[in-house]
Amino acid sequence: MSKRKTELTEKKISEMQKEGRGSGNGEEYKPWINIQDFPSNGLATRGKGWKTNRIHQFLSKLERDYYYVSIADRMSRLCGVLSHCLRTTEPVNAEERATVY
Template sequence: MAKRKRQFTEAKIERMIQEGRGQGSGKDYLPWLTIQDVPSEGRATRGVGWTTGRRHQLLSDIERDYFYLLDYCDDVTDIREQFPLLPLEETQMIAEKIGVEHPKDPKTGIPVVMTTDFLITYRDKTLARTVKPSAELENERTIVSRACLACDEQLGLDAGTSLALFRHFIARKIWSVDMTERIIPTLPAKDFSEKHSDIRLEAKGG
């Protein structure tokens, strides 16, 4: 199978605009870039969002993880990934003004359309966010904590079942935790409580 040409030309950029890339909102939004358009860093993901009801184009593990946080938040009403900074002339002017070279396609030399990883609608505000990998965030964590593994053994469950249920209860907001704190499976579970059924129904995804 022939590989898709990833080089950007003026004709390709114009065609992408005509296709509606980077336009629309909610379920009708089309990302400027898709997984096929660029080589991804890490494992690219196409995930259907609870917030938008559409399949998202996430180009790295860290984009995927940040997307999960956005999709979990009740105050986020729209998530637009790979959002283009158009018109191109404006980013070129900004680059010239601050004295930096505008990004170009390495093969064609054509200035490329810059993007922000996420354009987020949060309450009544629109926020642009770009996420970058960090060595600290990329460290691998232990898959089955000792407490969950002991629970699996005592109940005769497959290894990892209790930990999966723990994560599921948090994702569905059955258990309430401080989402500003990093959840590390190797540490004791603390400071979480059970949500009442009327609150649980407010969680996205049904």
């Protein structure tokens, strides 16, 4: 038997909306689901985002690892574009720039 009720009722949803969950941008963003909302026997972690400067909450190792892999992928593409710019004087085309972001 879990200690908390995990059902989403109309009342619970309206309370979450009043708290401002699922709204905001960057550092001010409040996630719709927090890790303490659900009982877990697994691993739940929090990590600070380097770009958003807020705490990201991960409900599993897989979710956490995907987040870090996606950051590493973006950083490697950014490094590729920057090294291209340093080697040549020709501007980076819009297609290459779009893949970085």
